[in-house]
Amino acid sequence: MKKDLHPTDYRPVVFQDAAAGFAFLTSSTAKTDQTIKWEDGNEYPLVQMHISSASHPYYTGKEKLLDTEGRVDRFKARAEAAAKARQAVTAKKVAAAKADKQASEAESKAA
Numbered sequence: 001m002k003k004d005l006h007p008t009d010y011r012p013v014v015f016q017d018a019a020a021g022f023a024f025l026t027s028s029t030a031k032t033d034q035t036i037k038w039e040d041g042n043e044y045p046l047v048q049m050h051i052s053s054a055s056h057p058y059y060t061g062k063e064k065l066l067d068t069e070g071r072v073d074r075f076k077a078r079a080e081a082a083a084k085a086r087q088a089v090t091a092k093k094v095a096a097a098k099a100d101k102q103a104s105e106a107e108s109k110a111a
Contacts, residue, residue, distance in 0.1 A: 014044045015052070022054030 007029045014036050016023040025038060028047070036046040053059040 012044050013047055014038055015047050015049055017052035017054050018048050018050060020052065020054035022052055 009029055010027045011029075012025055013028040013030055013032070014023055014025050015028075016036070023036075025044065030045075030047045032045045032047050034046040034048070035043050037043050
């Protein structure tokens with residue numbers, strides 16, 4: 001078995017969910033420069049998270065959009081543009097079919 005494989009610098013660290021305001025104290029080796037005064041009056045290193053069990057839809061049972069980088073807006077914009085493009089293609093096909101029908105009717109009347 002290899003020696004010194006696992007970290008030994010465990011210390012109490014507070015993990016805080018920025019979206020839900022939920023925080024918990026646990027042992028970790030996570031590095032951080034931030035600190036927070038905890039409920040017991042002591043000051044501990046603070047690691048901020050974007051999502052935790054307090055804000056994740058799987059654990060809360062309700063959908064909550066947490067969009068820190070505009071991903072949802074970009075997705076909606078792409079979906080809207082694709083829908084408009086599909087409508088334009090459909091309209092063009094309908095117009096072409098109508099023009100072909102009128103042309104064939106005109107040929108049959110001329111004959």
